[in-house]
């Protein structure tokens with residue numbers, strides 16, 4: 264299956280990428296291409312121009328910066344999985360990245376692409392949400408910070424303007440208490456439901472594939488705050504949410520999975 | 534658009550449309566038909582090749598993304614004189630294939646897996662090959678082949 268025709272431009276800097284995309288709303292950045300190319304092959308995406316940011320290797324890094332860890336948006340899943348900094352200071356990201364797709368997918372896909380794509384079924388955006396991450400975007404008028412809680416607006420819709428590049432993801436360092444639960448049928452598949460949870464002062468619980476965007480389990484979080492038992496808190500995991508029903512799971516099954524997986528995550532957090 | 538890369542040690546250069554997928558570039562422009570297209574939807578791994586030594590699904594990669602890269606396909610695994618690569622030999626000796634359709638992708642993914650891991654056991658091989666589907670063997674002999682190749686290659 265061939266994608267529809269498009270013009271291809273390759274950027275050698277973020278500045279150049281932004282000016283190449285200009286005000287062409289039909290144009291798209293391509294990083295690893297492992298969300299975009301499948302969509303283009305199915306003609307669900309038909310950008311007129313692709314601006315390739317995949318060679319901006321200076322945006323591939325993981326470094327400790329004060330009490331935070333800064334991750335370059337072009338860092339591939341594989342590099343997150345084996346990053347010594349992440350494995351020591353925020354192992355949740357290394358562990359989540361190591362379960363995205365399969366090894367070949369992890370050799371191409373990037374954390375920035377996962378987050379900018381804006382699919383509620385993706386793993387890393389939920390981990391970022393549980394970590395209260397901050398995203399750094401660069402556009403024609405410079406850089407701005409976007410809170411992870413303000414970033415995802417709807418299915419494949421984010422707070423990024425078409426001419427903004429996601430350049431960095433910032434998370435807190437020294438994450439000791441965390442859990443990642445991914446329920447799927449076959450090893451390489453996306454989560455039917457997943458949970459990323461972090462206890463770092465407060466407890467934050469994020470859900471995968473329980474809506475069109477990555478979501479926080481607000482019911483669970485407020486139950487914990489008001490002193491509910493873990494079991495009670497887990498039973499509030501889907502409160503106010505409207506999960507999708509599809510071939511893999513009915514709405515009721517997704518709600519059930521959210522209760523069970525959040526329960527397991529809370530137990531693991533201790 | 535002009536695309537140049539090294540494929541199996543040889544420099545190649547062709548004019549392609551930007552939408553050309555790497556797998557079609559390899560099969561149609563370079564006439565290297567060992568790399569198969571199975572699902573064409575990024576799931577089966579039949580199209581796996583190495584880019585700069587790492588396994589990648591060539592049905593999900595644009596040829597322009599591999600411009601300048603070092604690409605290896607199944608045709609590049611055996612030596613010039615026809616001596617099989619230890620992974621190919623292990624598949625042959627351990628009955629790691631039946632129809633052979635998944636095998637080029639399995640061999641390339643195994644190469645990447647063995648290079649990335651010092652100590653492979655059965656579980657690590659099964660997990661490491663989760664992106665490669667086989668409709669014939671039931672995987673058992675594939676895992677055996679990869680473990681045999683890994684010990685031959687010193688992993």
Ligand SMILES: Cc1cc2nc3c(=O)[nH]c(=O)nc-3n(C[C@H](O)[C@H](O)[C@H](O)COP(=O)(O)OP(=O)(O)OC[C@H]3O[C@@H](n4cnc5c(N)ncnc54)[C@H](O)[C@@H]3O)c2cc1C
Nearest residue numbers: 292294295296297298299364372373375376379385386429
């Ligand atoms: C077989 C398969 C299995 C998968 N399994 C999983 C899974 O289990 N869990 C999971 O979470 N994901 C999974 N994925 C998706 C994978 O994680 C993708 O790599 C990732 O979602 C996108 O990263 P990318 O670099 O490939 O982005 P691309 O495909 O290049 O881009 C995706 C979108 O984001 C935009 N974009 C990319 N980078 C930036 C940037 N820096 N700034 C602004 N916009 C940007 C692009 O314009 C595009 O719209 C799977 C993919 C495949 C093919």
Ligand code: FES
Nearest residue numbers: 571572573578592
């Ligand atoms: S043909 Fe590429 S993954 Fe199936």
Ligand code: FES
Nearest residue numbers: 631632667668669
């Ligand atoms: S040997 Fe036939 S698909 Fe694997």
